[in-house]
Amino acid sequence: MDKIDHIGIAVRDLEQALPFYRDRLGLQVKGFEELADQKVKVAFLPVGESKIELLQSTDPAGPVAKFIEHKGEGIQHLAFRVTNLAEKLKQLKASGVALIDDKPRPGAGGARIAFIHPRSTGGILIELCER
Secondary structure: OOEEEEEEEEEOOHHHHHHHHHHHOOOOOOOEEEEHHHOEEEEEEEEOOEEEEEEEEOOOOOHHHHHHHHHOOEEEEEEEEOOOHHHHHHHHHHOOOOEOOOOOEEOHHHOEEEEEOHHHOOOOOEEEEEO
């Protein structure tokens, strides 16, 4: 693991959530992106070498909407930057770690991503991210 790439925070509405992060915490929004296949709209807010990603579901049946339904708004995942995502996934799988993604897939901001299942992490959804 190279570093923490970002922290994903699930919100019901980006426009309602942004004023706290932008106006109160002083973070700058560096862009928005919609990922149709993941049913999510993302706002990027850099913090040093990492960033906050605010995640709003674009579909009531999407994973972020389901997360909010069960747990409420809040931290949805923690993302670690890795150098060779495909190799890291092979290593994790070989060691018995439960993966949501066996192979890298496209993610926000041009990254390649994969998720580790929370049952292998003590309940935390972990994303691995290669940029």
